[in-house]
Amino acid sequence: MEPKKSEAIILRTKDFGESDLLVTFFSSLYGNLKGVAKGARRSSKRFVNSLNIFSLVNLEFRERRSGDLVWLDSCELIDGFPGIRSDYNLLLRASYMVEMTEILFPLNVPSSEMFQLLKFALSSISNRRNTEETMIMFQARAMKIGGFGINVSKCCLCGRPYKGEGRAVFHPPSGSIVCMACEKESVLIPGMKPDTVQVLAQLQSPDLSLSNTLPGDKDVLGELNRVLMAHIEHRLGKRFKSARYL
Ligand SMILES: [Zn+2]
Structure with missing residues (x-):
């Protein structure tokens, strides 16, 4: 299978097998996808510090011959939005936005408009720019x-x-x-x-x-x-x- 590349936001991660990670991400080009990052829980140069929830990344992945899961080949961090992780209230708001994105856009339903909205809103609240207005804008728009x-x-x-x-x-x-x-x-x-x-x-x-x-x-x-x-x-x-x- 040909590798695909897309900007993406990590929505969730979960331990998978002995050293792998199951990663749910919302990609700009392909929508909501789930993938396996092989060996990501060992030190792996392909995924270094990039597979954290809410992070904006450049992902490279391949589809598998069957099933919904994809294989993650590499992941490069663009912005980890560290402001979100340092404030519990922002963490709750970011979790809410991520969950709303998953409810509105189930697996394999692409929307670059939704991706741009989520990216903008996470960046805004991470930088503590008009959090209340950002939440209203995100909800109405989403x-x-x-x-x-x-x-x-x-x-x-x-x-x-x-x-x-x-x-x-x-x-x-x-x-x-x-x-x-x-x-x-x-x-x-x-x-x-x-x-x-x-x-x-x-x-x-x-x-x-x-x-x-x-x-x-x-x-x-x-x-x-x-x-x-x-x-x-x-x-x-x-x-x-x-x-x-x-
Ligand atoms: Zn009336």
Whole structure:
């Protein structure tokens, strides 16, 4: 089999056999893959200090004739994002992002857009740049890329277009906003002011350039947090194994 090369982020590792490592990684070109790094737990020049969770690496691997596993030939560290490992709260956030990536993109479903998003978000939180904004941006964007974008254009119950005036409420079962005439705001049905709906629309736009400085005040961030929490809980909740980072 021809060797393949791709930038990748290490999602998980697990001891395998006597000296090997089973590595789950999200690659830029081929998506989520699992591979065996032969002899990686002995000192091996091919994998030196590169197979740590969250690390950004250049991987070389070969597909096997059968089965889902690939063989890892070599791995070169690009960035280990050391800031994440030195702070327990950042570690929880990074674990959450990695798990969300795995849920949205099972084995062999490539998305270079998702890869760029995860790489950007891990780098941002490792450098402690706007952690809260980064988490909001990551969640909104990941859900959209994974096919679970929130409809902010009209009320899904009466069909009235949302023109950016007055509060809208988020309706988790339909993944859409609804108007105040159709539904009342509550703990389970969080509301949004017009600025919040606008920022959410920007975060889901295909032209978004990755940035962790969100326009909007503290109220906007709080509302986005509540809406995304309700949305993710409704769509993916049961599939999360790890505790939520919040
Ligand atoms: Zn309505």
